[in-house]
Amino acid sequence: MDFKEYPDREMLALSLADRLASQLGQHLRNSETATLCVPGGTSPIQVFETLSGTDLDWDRVTVFLGDERWVDGEHKRSNGRLLRRYLLKDKAAAANYIDLYTGDPQPDDAIGALGETLAPHLPITVALLGMGNDMHTASMFPGADRLTEALANDAPSLLPIRSEGAEEPRITLTRPVLSNAFHIHVLIMGPEKREALERAQKLDPAEAPIRAFLDQATVHWAE
Numbered sequence: 001m002d003f004k005e006y007p008d009r010e011m012l013a014l015s016l017a018d019r020l021a022s023q024l025g026q027h028l029r030n031s032e033t034a035t036l037c038v039p040g041g042t043s044p045i046q047v048f049e050t051l052s053g054t055d056l057d058w059d060r061v062t063v064f065l066g067d068e069r070w071v072d073g074e075h076k077r078s079n080g081r082l083l084r085r086y087l088l089k090d091k092a093a094a095a096n097y098i099d100l101y102t103g104d105p106q107p108d109d110a111i112g113a114l115g116e117t118l119a120p121h122l123p124i125t126v127a128l129l130g131m132g133n134d135m136h137t138a139s140m141f142p143g144a145d146r147l148t149e150a151l152a153n154d155a156p157s158l159l160p161i162r163s164e165g166a167e168e169p170r171i172t173l174t175r176p177v178l179s180n181a182f183h184i185h186v187l188i189m190g191p192e193k194r195e196a197l198e199r200a201q202k203l204d205p206a207e208a209p210i211r212a213f214l215d216q217a218t219v220h221w222a223e
């Protein structure tokens, strides 16, 4: 694991946004399109805002979330709402966005069609992951009903998933599709998350799902 510590959150946002944009730009030099997968939650707001103003051939970039909470797109807990507010604006408004929330009653109803929509955009060029204090990443929570399936080598690209730690049903990209990304970054902030990361390094992915990505990832942290 490559661990980068920043003097403050602003420096983290500037440096990480620059890194993500340069990896996407590099990929676009040899490829017609690139794919950016991002987390929801609260941590990525500053990174999104910085990235949204970055010069990039955004019309050749496809963006989607690594997970979504199964709530209406205008609900305050919607990860898509966060993305539309902070990332898909300014220069990044030109990106091609795949919304994981389809409006179906349950995420289970959406998996088939979404899997087909995502397939042409895989492998992911750059995956940015978040992590909760409970060491979940995307919506792979410790103890989640389909965590074993989501971590398996033969997992489909997406799964519906439910967990006591989550307030609503979720849809999540799975370990193989995320760990196949050319570049993986983990964004965490604050002392509790740093402690959680240290704990996760000593555990198995079944107990600490973020662990499944740490060997390949660059972790970005600021107090």
Ligand SMILES: O=C1O[C@H](COP(=O)(O)O)[C@@H](O)[C@H](O)[C@H]1O
Pocket (backbone or CB within 6 Å): 039, 040, 041, 042, 043, 044, 067, 068, 069, 079, 129, 130, 131, 132, 133, 137, 138, 139
């Ligand atoms: O529920 C979720 O939580 C994680 C972490 O969120 P944060 O608010 O602690 O940054 C996030 O990465 C994930 O996308 C989200 O659905």
